[in-house]
Amino acid sequence: MSLTLFNVVLAVFIAICFVGANAAYLVWCERKGAGLFQRRPGPMENGPWGLLQPPIDGLKLMTKQLLIPGGVDKAIFMVAPVLAMFPALISFVTIPFSNSIVAHPIDVGVLMIFAFAALGSMSLLVAGWGSRNKYSMISSVRAVSQTVAYEIPLMITTITIVMISGSLNLGDIVQSQLGGFWHWNIWPLQKQVGFNLLMPISFLILFVCSVAETNRAPFDLGEAESELVAGFHTEYSSMGFGLFFMGEYANIVIGACLTVILFLGGWSCPIGDLGFFPFTHNVGWFLLKIYLIIFVFIWIRWTFPRTTIYGLLNLSWKYLIPISLFNLLLTAGLLKVF
Amino acid sequence: MGGYFTDLITGTKSLLDGMWVTLKEFPRRPVTLNYPHESVKMYRRFRGHIELIGDEEGKPNCIVCSMCQRACPSGCISLGGVKPEGSKKKVLTSYILDFTTCSLCGSCVESCNFNALQFSNEYNLASTRKEDFIMDLLKRLEEQNQ
Numbered sequence: 001m002s003l004t005l006f007n008v009v010l011a012v013f014i015a016i017c018f019v020g021a022n023a024a025y026l027v028w029c030e031r032k033g034a035g036l037f038q039r040r041p042g043p044m045e046n047g048p049w050g051l052l053q054p055p056i057d058g059l060k061l062m063t064k065q066l067l068i069p070g071g072v073d074k075a076i077f078m079v080a081p082v083l084a085m086f087p088a089l090i091s092f093v094t095i096p097f098s099n100s101i102v103a104h105p106i107d108v109g110v111l112m113i114f115a116f117a118a119l120g121s122m123s124l125l126v127a128g129w130g131s132r133n134k135y136s137m138i139s140s141v142r143a144v145s146q147t148v149a150y151e152i153p154l155m156i157t158t159i160t161i162v163m164i165s166g167s168l169n170l171g172d173i174v175q176s177q178l179g180g181f182w183h184w185n186i187w188p189l190q191k192q193v194g195f196n197l198l199m200p201i202s203f204l205i206l207f208v209c210s211v212a213e214t215n216r217a218p219f220d221l222g223e224a225e226s227e228l229v230a231g232f233h234t235e236y237s238s239m240g241f242g243l244f245f246m247g248e249y250a251n252i253v254i255g256a257c258l259t260v261i262l263f264l265g266g267w268s269c270p271i272g273d274l275g276f277f278p279f280t281h282n283v284g285w286f287l288l289k290i291y292l293i294i295f296v297f298i299w300i301r302w303t304f305p306r307t308t309i310y311g312l313l314n315l316s317w318k319y320l321i322p323i324s325l326f327n328l329l330l331t332a333g334l335l336k337v338f
Numbered sequence: 339m340g341g342y343f344t345d346l347i348t349g350t351k352s353l354l355d356g357m358w359v360t361l362k363e364f365p366r367r368p369v370t371l372n373y374p375h376e377s378v379k380m381y382r383r384f385r386g387h388i389e390l391i392g393d394e395e396g397k398p399n400c401i402v403c404s405m406c407q408r409a410c411p412s413g414c415i416s417l418g419g420v421k422p423e424g425s426k427k428k429v430l431t432s433y434i435l436d437f438t439t440c441s442l443c444g445s446c447v448e449s450c451n452f453n454a455l456q457f458s459n460e461y462n463l464a465s466t467r468k469e470d471f472i473m474d475l476l477k478r479l480e481e482q483n484q
Contacts, residue, residue, distance in 0.1 A: 037360045039369045303360040304353070319346060 011103035015092045022253050023246040024054035026294065033298040058242070066238040069132060076130035081236065081243035083123035087116035088250030095257050096171040098267040098283035109170040110158055113258065114151070117213060120251060121147035124215075124232050127244070131235040139231035142221045142309060147213060149313055153320035154209035157202050160324070160331045161185055161262045164193050174266030178281060181270040186263045194334030198327045203263045205324050207293075210255035211300060212316070214248060218304035221312055256293035264289050380459040387437050388446055389458040389482075390430075390475050396483035398476065399454035402428040406446035406455060412439040415446060430476060437463075437471040 028043065028050065035042025043050025068077060094109040096102040106112055121144050128140020162168055164185060165176040176192065177183050183190065188199045196202075212219040223231035233244045260266060267286040269279050278284065307315075371377060380386075390398045402419030414436040419428040447455045465471065 035368070036364050039363055039366060041368045041370065041372065044372065299357060299360065299364075303356050318342075 011093065015089060015103060019089055019092065019250045019253070020246070023249040024058060026249045026252065027057070027245070028054050029294070030298055030301070033295070034302045037299070037302040061239055061242040064238040066240055067235075069235050072132045072235070073130050076126055077235075078240075080123050080127035080130055081240045081247075083126060084120060084247035085243045085250070087119040087123075088247050088254060091116045091254050092250075094170060095254070096174060096261070096266065097286050099171075099281065101283055102171060105169060105171050108168045110162060110168045110173075113170075113254065114155060114158070117251075117254070118147075118151065120247065121151075123247070127236070128232040131232070133235055135228045136232050136234050139223065139228045139234075142228075143215055143232060146215070146219065146221060146309075146312060149316040150209045150212040150219075150320070153205050153316060153324040154213065156321070156324040156328050157206045157209070158258075158262060160202055160328050163328075163331060163335060170261050170266075174261055174268065177265040178268045178273075180272040181265065181268075183268070184263060184265040191338060194331060194338045196327070196331050196334050198323075198330060201323065202327050203259075205320050205327075206262060207259055207296075208315075208320065210259055211297060212312070214251045214255055214297075216248075216252070216297065217301040218307050219312060220306060221309050224306060252294060252297055253290065256290040256297070259293050260286065260289040264293075377462075380461055382459075384457070384459050384461065385442055385444060386458040386460040387440060387442070387463070387473065388435060388455050388475070389460075390433060390479045391454055391456055392479050392483060396479070398430050398433075398479055399452050400430045400433065401452055401454070402430050403452070405449045405451065409445040409449035411443065411445060412441060414439045433475040435473045435475055437473055438468060 031053070032042035032050070034040075043053045046052040046056055068074060091113045093103045094106045094112055096105065124140045124143045124147075128136040128138075128143075131137070161173060165173045167173060167176075177185055181187075183192075185193060186199055186203045187193075188197045189195055193199050215221075215223070220231075228234075233241050236244060266289075267283055268281045269285050271279060273280050390400060392398055400417075400419075402417060404417065407415045407417060415434070416436075417430065417433045419430050421428050444457070447457060463471075
């Protein structure tokens, strides 16, 4: 794809639309899912099945006053929500939705996504610091220590996949898994992963880490209402809060995309390319897979209560990091042998 | 190191058990009611505030004997009646219940010998205005007759 100005503007426009629509309607899905898991109907009042709820919520957020508490560092306070939203948006540039649908394939796509994910946790720190509120501060410190703890196993697991496919380009990683579902990286007994029996565990680690990275329940220590009011966005109103919210849901989509690309074969058709429409490698399969993963995110959120901060850090440092490190070494050895 | 792998395995299993519980509930019908649009039917023996019982023509059974007024420990019932020309019985003209002081003891219903009082099934009684609790039961009976 040529990098003309028109293409760039179009890609950015489509990315913003995709992220915005996703954020709005994932909130609806979340509320509906919460309802159904708890045997309530969920949003019902506005439109059929409450489908008009997200635009109305958005309108409400936009028309509210953006309060800036006295004594805060204004510039930092204002920049934090933008910083939360913008990396999530940027990460979509390099995510391949199918063979041809990718805004700009980058050879170090994986690296770029992790770089911007790290920037996302900085926005939490900036928000907590800028709010001049001790609860926000504690919350952001927690959120950052959590993100740091979970980024390590996430990256180690990703390195495992990068070793298997021999590329940091997300498109190439998917290309190496094309074919039927038995070619996906999650399955242990195939030559490309060196018959590594720990691949499903590896997938589980990546999945747990991507849940933790989005600061969602049961890992939402940063938003523990009973201890920290509302966490780092306590002082934010109107679209300041709205941007944090959208950033969170954009991050969920990115986490799901990453899981699908690294382990579930991206846009590949589960039963192989049969040559006629629904059963070719196309974008539909990719979207189906990411929304299935997002469903599991919602399912997890409404099943488990919040963990403690010790339990959270223990899980990462005691289990996920040693196991993912062991898996990394094992994969390296097996790839050398086979 | 003791219990490291046991913790891991039992922990994972208990998490999966939990997820199975919620997944089973997911496709089932909601157990809640869509409150403002539908509400629970109150039990027949629910003791709400009192109301008058009417006869077949819709006239109150009450003969204005004032037994309920005397039985009420909080003094929240006040009723009035007139004796029309050429009639032996009194006719009820007003029956006001001050629900702000009523304790729902039921002494009024017990004391009534003419089957003129009963407990209503009304339970949506929240209001921000005091006047809403000064109830004209005669008017309520007329509304019920319509």
